[in-house]
Amino acid sequence: MVAIDPKQDPFPNSTVEELGVSARDVVMEFGTGSIRQRVLHEINLTLKPGEMTFLVGPSGCGKTTLISILSSILTPTSGDVQIGKTKLTSMGNGQKVRFRRKHIGFIFQQYNLLPYLTAAENAAVTLVAGGVSLAKASQEAGEMLKHLDMGDHQNKFPAQLSGGQQQRISIVRALLHKPDFMVCDEPTAALDKDSGHRVMELLKQVACDSKRVVIVVTHDNRIYPFADRIIEMSDGRIVGDRRNSPDGQQEKA
Amino acid sequence: MLSIAFRMLAGDRLKYLGLIFGVAFATLLLAQQGSIFVGLLSRAANPVYDVLDAQLWVMDSRVKYIEEVERLRDVDLLRVRSVHGVEWAVPYYRGVGIARTERDEAKQVLLLGVDDSSLVGAPRKLLVGNLQDLQSPDSVLMDSAGFSAIWPGEPLAAGKIIEINDRRVRIAGIFEGSVPFATFPVIYATYGQALELVPPTRTKLPFVLVRVNQNADVNKVAQAIRDRTGLTAITTEDFAWRSVLYILNNTGIPQSFGTVIILGIIVGAVIVGLTFYQFVSDNLRQFGVLKAIGVSNIQIIGMVTGQAILIGLIGYGLGIGAATGFFIFGKGVVALQDFYLLWQISIGIAILLVFIMILATAVGVRRVLVLDPAVVFKG
Numbered sequence: 001m002v003a004i005d006p007k008q009d010p011f012p013n014s015t016v017e018e019l020g021v022s023a024r025d026v027v028m029e030f031g032t033g034s035i036r037q038r039v040l041h042e043i044n045l046t047l048k049p050g051e052m053t054f055l056v057g058p059s060g061c062g063k064t065t066l067i068s069i070l071s072s073i074l075t076p077t078s079g080d081v082q083i084g085k086t087k088l089t090s091m092g093n094g095q096k097v098r099f100r101r102k103h104i105g106f107i108f109q110q111y112n113l114l115p116y117l118t119a120a121e122n123a124a125v126t127l128v129a130g131g132v133s134l135a136k137a138s139q140e141a142g143e144m145l146k147h148l149d150m151g152d153h154q155n156k157f158p159a160q161l162s163g164g165q166q167q168r169i170s171i172v173r174a175l176l177h178k179p180d181f182m183v184c185d186e187p188t189a190a191l192d193k194d195s196g197h198r199v200m201e202l203l204k205q206v207a208c209d210s211k212r213v214v215i216v217v218t219h220d221n222r223i224y225p226f227a228d229r230i231i232e233m234s235d236g237r238i239v240g241d242r243r244n245s246p247d248g249q250q251e252k253a
Numbered sequence: 254m255l256s257i258a259f260r261m262l263a264g265d266r267l268k269y270l271g272l273i274f275g276v277a278f279a280t281l282l283l284a285q286q287g288s289i290f291v292g293l294l295s296r297a298a299n300p301v302y303d304v305l306d307a308q309l310w311v312m313d314s315r316v317k318y319i320e321e322v323e324r325l326r327d328v329d330l331l332r333v334r335s336v337h338g339v340e341w342a343v344p345y346y347r348g349v350g351i352a353r354t355e356r357d358e359a360k361q362v363l364l365l366g367v368d369d370s371s372l373v374g375a376p377r378k379l380l381v382g383n384l385q386d387l388q389s390p391d392s393v394l395m396d397s398a399g400f401s402a403i404w405p406g407e408p409l410a411a412g413k414i415i416e417i418n419d420r421r422v423r424i425a426g427i428f429e430g431s432v433p434f435a436t437f438p439v440i441y442a443t444y445g446q447a448l449e450l451v452p453p454t455r456t457k458l459p460f461v462l463v464r465v466n467q468n469a470d471v472n473k474v475a476q477a478i479r480d481r482t483g484l485t486a487i488t489t490e491d492f493a494w495r496s497v498l499y500i501l502n503n504t505g506i507p508q509s510f511g512t513v514i515i516l517g518i519i520v521g522a523v524i525v526g527l528t529f530y531q532f533v534s535d536n537l538r539q540f541g542v543l544k545a546i547g548v549s550n551i552q553i554i555g556m557v558t559g560q561a562i563l564i565g566l567i568g569y570g571l572g573i574g575a576a577t578g579f580f581i582f583g584k585g586v587v588a589l590q591d592f593y594l595l596w597q598i599s600i601g602i603a604i605l606l607v608f609i610m611i612l613a614t615a616v617g618v619r620r621v622l623v624l625d626p627a628v629v630f631k632g
Contacts, residue, residue: 116263
């Protein structure tokens with residue numbers, strides 16, 4: 001396994017397994033002057049490790065903005081975001097980039113694999129960004145792909161793979177560096193029902209463990225059974241927060 | 254990240270080739286045109302530098318460059334010889350004549366006349382014959398390029414007969430000379446012989462070549478000649494530069510080549526800049542993905558710079574290679590003889606390319622640096 005030098009990690013003790021990911025009074029506004037628009041209204045939530053939390057709601061309700069803030073890609077207008085003990089909102093841009101590289105894994109709706117890299121190389125990109133050579137990181141990714149029964153695909157390019165296969169490669173990319181927090185943006189939106197279920201099964205199988213927080217933004221109610229918790233948003237506010245029991249019963253969180 | 258950057262570059266084959274072609278084309282254009290320009294200018298100086306033994310050239314004060322000749326009086330040669338510090342002074346004829354071959358074909362030739370006894374100013378590198386053959390009656394030397402131009406396909410050999418101004422002369426030797434500005438065949442004769450080959454005029458002496466005494470100061474002797482004779486007396490180096498400057502100031506050559514060179518720079522910069530910008534723009538989403546997953550701006554700059562350096566190196570190598578090939582294969586063409594790729598021009602183009610690639614990188618990388626990585630969440 002490729003080990004990332006702890007000396008290069010400015011946040012060695014993220015303590016996410018104890019404290020999870022939290023947002024406190026998060027407000028986000030876009031624009032200036034008369035066209036200033038508030039898209040998130042004092043959001044408060046805590047995401048617990050070992051749970052797969054779904055963030056649902058209609059288009060434009062602020063889901064993507066919220067996960068962008070939670071993953072340090074956007075900085076909120078006000079409020080705090082903490083991953084473990086690490087307060088994202090007090091970090092500089094450079095620190096945020098390094099934090100993302102080490103502690104956050106991303107899965108995107110459009111997979112966003114790099115078309116000129118093989119499946120194994122795509123899965124290795126985050127390790128490469130951390131300073132590991134492409135060859136060494138690809139070898140590591142290849143091992144993980146084999147472990148997930150995708151070894152036959154490791155030398156294929158994205159254009160040679162189906163949507164479901166591409167999304168599974170992107171799951172490996174998001175997991176290879178062992179992040180504390182996984183952010184999944186509509187992971188099944190571009191997939192048919194069966195492919196979507198296979199992707200969610202894999203995600204549930206490999207991503208959810210007691211040391212990791214997983215949030216999934218989705219419109220796809222076919223995959224709701226995979227959720228441990230469902231947070232509903234509307235017009236920039238959290239309007240519902242419920243637990244999803246294995247028997248399909250839902251209760252207030 | 255460089256390995257990923259290079260894979261990204263090679264992944265878009267059309268733009269990759271377009272970028273390399275743009276750099277290579279600009280390099281070839283600048284190297285070829287720049288070298289020909291310098292080569293042409295040096296041709297203006299070649300006839301001066303070819304006269305190896307002389308340190309000073311004495312001429313009428315109205316002479317602006319070597320191809321423009323004003324005649325001196327014969328007595329001026331004696332006046333120059335009488336100046337203190339002059340070791341020797343010899344006449345040097347330079348004029349144009351019409352040569353006719355045995356097939357009655359006429360060809361304009363450059364006729365040079367050197368001192369009958371010392372042969373100062375005569376060519377040193379003879380391919381056929383001996384320099385002393387020049388002192389035989391009705392004998393001349395001809396340059397190899399001129400020989401091939403008059404008798405194409407025939408082997409270089411002495412013995413050919415030509416007529417210059419209705420006087421028959423024998424080609425006693427063939428020399429390899431530097432190419433003059435006007436690519437006429439060059440014929441050397443003794444000064445006395447040369448005067449017989451040109452129409453009679455009252456004065457015929459164009460130049461006096463001077464060597465100064467061993468301990469004398471060349472510039473002081475030149476000044477003494479000017480003071481004593483009222484003629485122009487300048488060093489070989491100064492006369493060569495005077496000839497080059499005349500070409501620069503009185504022909505359209507600098508403007509013509511300058512325009513091509515400037516266009517080469519502009520077209521190269523625009524093609525490379527715009528294509529690189531387009532390449533980066535097309536890959537913006539991929540850069541966004543990299544930024545989102547934790548690739549820093551410094552790493553992004555490194556990637557884009559690495560891509561630019563790779564394009565620059567390959568394009569420059571191909572362009573310089575093509576220019577070198579042009580001059581190597583052009584050796585067989587008389588019009589391209591004496592032209593070669595100057596290392597100074599190669600270095601100048603490399604520096605210019607660095608600026609072009611910095612510009613292209615700056616234009617391209619700017620879009621990536623201001624890119625909001627949140628773009629990757631948009632479907």
